Amino acid sequence: MKEKRAVEIMENKKIAKNTYKMIILAPLVAREAKAGQFLNLFCKQRDLLLPRPISICELDMKLGIITLVYAVVGKGTAELVKMLSGEKIAIMGPLGNGFDIDDTIENHLIIGGGIGSPPLLELVKKLKGKKTVYLGFNAETILADEFKKYADKVHIAIENGTGDGSLSKSKVETKNRPLSRESRPLSRNSLPFSRYPQGNVMDLIKTNMTKADMIYACGPKPMLEAINEWAKEKEIEAQFSMEERMACGIGACLVCTCKIQKSEDSEWQNYRVCKDGPVFYRDEVIWE
Amino acid sequence: MNKCDMRIKIAGVEFENTVMTASGTFGSGKEYGEYVDINEIGAVITKGVSSTPWRGNNTPRIAETYGGILNSVGLQNPGVEEFIEKDIKFLRQFDTKIIVNIVGRTFEEYCEVARRLSSEDIDLVELNISCPNVKEGGVAFGTDPKMIEYITKEVKKNLKHPLIVKLSPNVTDIVEMAKAAVDGGADAISMINTLIGMAIDIHKKRPVLANTIGGLSGPAIKPVALRMVYQVAKAIDIPIIGMGGIMNGEDAIEFILAGATAVAIGTANFANPRATIDVIEGIENYLAENSVDSISEIRGLAIVT
Numbered sequence: 001m002k003e004k005r006a007v008e009i010m011e012n013k014k015i016a017k018n019t020y021k022m023i024i025l026a027p028l029v030a031r032e033a034k035a036g037q038f039l040n041l042f043c044k045q046r047d048l049l050l051p052r053p054i055s056i057c058e059l060d061m062k063l064g065i066i067t068l069v070y071a072v073v074g075k076g077t078a079e080l081v082k083m084l085s086g087e088k089i090a091i092m093g094p095l096g097n098g099f100d101i102d103d104t105i106e107n108h109l110i111i112g113g114g115i116g117s118p119p120l121l122e123l124v125k126k127l128k129g130k131k132t133v134y135l136g137f138n139a140e141t142i143l144a145d146e147f148k149k150y151a152d153k154v155h156i157a158i159e160n161g162t163g164d165g166s167l168s169k170s171k172v173e174t175k176n177r178p179l180s181r182e183s184r185p186l187s188r189n190s191l192p193f194s195r196y197p198q199g200n201v202m203d204l205i206k207t208n209m210t211k212a213d214m215i216y217a218c219g220p221k222p223m224l225e226a227i228n229e230w231a232k233e234k235e236i237e238a239q240f241s242m243e244e245r246m247a248c249g250i251g252a253c254l255v256c257t258c259k260i261q262k263s264e265d266s267e268w269q270n271y272r273v274c275k276d277g278p279v280f281y282r283d284e285v286i287w288e
Numbered sequence: 289m290n291k292c293d294m295r296i297k298i299a300g301v302e303f304e305n306t307v308m309t310a311s312g313t314f315g316s317g318k319e320y321g322e323y324v325d326i327n328e329i330g331a332v333i334t335k336g337v338s339s340t341p342w343r344g345n346n347t348p349r350i351a352e353t354y355g356g357i358l359n360s361v362g363l364q365n366p367g368v369e370e371f372i373e374k375d376i377k378f379l380r381q382f383d384t385k386i387i388v389n390i391v392g393r394t395f396e397e398y399c400e401v402a403r404r405l406s407s408e409d410i411d412l413v414e415l416n417i418s419c420p421n422v423k424e425g426g427v428a429f430g431t432d433p434k435m436i437e438y439i440t441k442e443v444k445k446n447l448k449h450p451l452i453v454k455l456s457p458n459v460t461d462i463v464e465m466a467k468a469a470v471d472g473g474a475d476a477i478s479m480i481n482t483l484i485g486m487a488i489d490i491h492k493k494r495p496v497l498a499n500t501i502g503g504l505s506g507p508a509i510k511p512v513a514l515r516m517v518y519q520v521a522k523a524i525d526i527p528i529i530g531m532g533g534i535m536n537g538e539d540a541i542e543f544i545l546a547g548a549t550a551v552a553i554g555t556a557n558f559a560n561p562r563a564t565i566d567v568i569e570g571i572e573n574y575l576a577e578n579s580v581d582s583i584s585e586i587r588g589l590a591i592v593t
């Protein structure tokens with residue numbers, strides 16, 4: 001029988017502004033989990049009734065540890081920050097379905113926007129073939145070095161804090177795997193602004209004419225919509241990890257729905273992001 | 289410790305114990321069935337079902353408030369045919385009672401679902417005339433005593449199974465509504481549905497819920513629910529299924545002392561997927577500690593006359 005269980009926190013530290021990495025020891029959960037799934041984290045404060053869904057960022061099945069990366073946005077995540085290593089946290093999971101991984105695909109394009117990036121890290125580790133990663137952030141990067149370890153190429157776009165990707169200028173870092181960090185330091189100077197005049201992630205992908213047979217993306221809805229438009233034009237299939245406010249997290253309450261059309265000749269229906277998703281194919285999603 | 293008698297009877301149907309799941313929070317048990325043994329639960333009250341599929345409201349459908357949650361699911365359901373095919377079949381594998389929550393936009397739709405379910409292998413039907421999340425039907429039927437009496441009568445005529453009428457707390461006089469249901473021929477009352485409320489996102493300066501308003505549930509509403517059960521229990525003789533913010537055995541005991549025959553667990557499932565079982569164990573412990581042999585012995589004991 002599945003259960004809500006208390007697991008030990010091994011580490012919980014700040015990795016960027018308002019962003020934390022928590023490592024938990026949960027062998028039973030890690031054994032079953034895969035990239036793109038999430039966990040429900042429960043708060044200790046009794047008035048916070050609902051669990052907080054947080055994606056699995058990294059998995060180590062051998063050691064039985066799971067890494068989570070979360071942004072502090074409200075009362076629940078503020079409580080998570082206060083938890084210390086050695087403390088226990090109640091979790092449920094793994095929940096949802098992960099990304100579909102097909103070893104015959106040659107060119108993978110992985111796109112993360114802000115706090116949507118963490119769930120893509122475990123995916124990048126598991127994919128075979130050529131892996132090109134694009135990450136977009138408002139100000140500070142997260143997990144950039146980790147992505148560089150497992151991807152063939154990582155492009156990073158930083159919007160200049162405006163939060164409006166289409167208008168802002170951005171600083172862009174590009175790095176090839178064969179070059180170590182030391183040999184080609186990633187600084188503002190190494191890649192001048194002027195080389196990439198416009199730069200949210202989507203613009204960058206278009207400029208680079210990135211080749212892809214499958215796209216995997218997680219991030220804000222406008223970003224996913226932009227990717228969808230581009231991918232439709234280029235006829236590239238894409239898997240999107242969708243986000244919606246949740247209650248049960250297991251498919252019972254129907255609060256977390258997303259409009260999905262399974263085939264051309266059927267009408268759209270409300271699918272549960274927690275149970276039927278969170279990953280959906282782009283051509284199934286009805287954008288509003 | 290001797291195991292005490294947890295069995296109860298409602299409209300001639302015998303339940304193994306007094307704990308049920310609240311409609312809409314537990315689906316038809318498929319998902320929570322991976323976390324609890326459904327055989328141990330007295331009854332599963334299923335998600336509201338209508339004659340044809342309903343898509344429900346836009347998202348966000350949920351907001352969290354102090355000790356409570358607001359939902360505006362809007363009774364999304366696959367329609368009665370698919371429900372019978374999948375959900376009833378699934379639930380019948382277990383040794384639990386099946387209570388089907390029904391909804392409609394018109395009297396005729398309610399009666400249609402009732403007629404369709406009459407030939408099915410279920411135990412009771414719960415008439416949801418109290419959902420705040422649909423524009424027509426739902427709560428509109430549940431706030432006027434004449435409407436309650438009429439719809440109860442009409443649905444009864446079309447139904448083979450005993451009928452529970454679920455009351456809305458969004459009324460001035462709950463006792464009047466309960467009496468109207470009794471006059472209409474209800475076999476039992478369940479109460480309460482959610483309280484209408486809202487939350488505003490101060491950063492976006494917009495309501496959190498896409499539907500603007502939603503139904504409040506969880507421990508925040510327990511005192512209101514308990515008061516209403518108490519008042520209704522004093523006034524009518526048919527069994528009451530009490531619900532509203534029950535989180536543990538002690539909460540459930542309060543409802544039973546206030547006169548409820550059974551209790552239903554809703555929002556608590558989200559905070560603790562084992563909530564139903566924990567409540568059953570909590571009640572059993574209380575009865576044992578107080579040397580009570582049967583749950584029926586404490587029903588309504590707190591009522592002051």
Ligand SMILES: Cc1cc2nc3c(=O)[nH]c(=O)nc-3n(C[C@H](O)[C@H](O)[C@H](O)COP(=O)(O)OP(=O)(O)OC[C@H]3O[C@@H](n4cnc5c(N)ncnc54)[C@H](O)[C@@H]3O)c2cc1C
Nearest residue numbers: 050052053054055069070071073074075076077243244245
């Ligand atoms: C499948 C999934 C995976 C996620 N993975 C991550 C992740 O890896 N890292 C991360 O930082 N965040 C992630 N999120 C978002 C995260 O769940 C919310 O930011 C978090 O629950 C906010 O909680 P809070 O109490 O701090 O905020 P509050 O606003 O106080 O939360 C109140 C309620 O709303 C819910 N809620 C608020 N914002 C969101 C949101 N954007 N999405 C879903 N529910 C929300 C909360 O769970 C809670 O029930 C994920 C969400 C989903 C649905």
Ligand SMILES: Cc1cc2nc3c(=O)[nH]c(=O)nc-3n(C[C@H](O)[C@H](O)[C@H](O)COP(=O)(O)O)c2cc1C
Nearest residue numbers: 310311312336359416480481505506532533554555
């Ligand atoms: C997400 C959600 C969905 C609900 N759906 C229904 C429903 O379909 N029919 C119904 O009669 N009540 C529905 N309810 C109300 C509950 O059955 C119950 O009356 C109410 O939540 C109070 O109990 P609680 O505080 O234990 O949750 C729903 C409640 C929630 C939270």
Ligand code: FES
Nearest residue numbers: 247249251254274
């Ligand atoms: S959160 Fe309950 S169905 Fe998805």
